[in-house]
Amino acid sequence: AQSVTQLGSHVSVSEGALVLLRCNYSSSVPPYLFWYVQYPNQGLQLLLKYTSAATLVKGINGFEAEFKKSETSFHLTKPSAHMSDAAEYFCAVSNQAGTALIFGKGTTLSVSS
């Protein structure tokens, strides 16, 4: 069965520091993986997606994620945090049929000046 685990419900960084948000998945088929971001009082926005074309995926706002099959991981990184990056981040994996998403519980990113 497909599942996603996000390690750390809350991550705090200083402005300019590296951002690392962890996501591990379980999938019985080659996975499709996604990262979404949610700002307060808004819906989820797609940051990036992995669909097997390349293991390093670049997304919007300077974020990227690397697919590591051996570690069943899809961690999200950004070299230098901005205050505007403060939000909740969700990792998701497609269900086996590829028709729906299974979301992790989310990680809240706080950025301090």
Added chain:
Amino acid sequence: DAGVIQSPRHEVTEMGQEVTLRCKPISGHDYLFWYRQTMMRGLELLIYFNNNVPIDDSGMPEDRFSAKMPNASFSTLKIQPSEPRDSAVYFCASKRSDSGYSNQPQHFGDGTRLSIL
């Protein structure tokens, strides 16, 4: 392009009342999803449709919840009767079918914040 449109954005009503949430998906998208988000449970998939047909409603919490999609551009989620524990943010999302090896992403509306007193 217009995104997924949900209405109302906020709804406050008393316990026992009927609540109807509305969603207009992105034109050309043939999948539509309803989610519920709470602090306790996170983001839960309630039901999804493909070509207006419900495919999986296993996430619908109980018979008080029902969802319909009468046409490709409109869906409703109804709660009758409503209870305080239904208070949450309800999201609608849509996507187009996959093509080739590309899994299409879901696009989310801004949600309806529902408070049942």
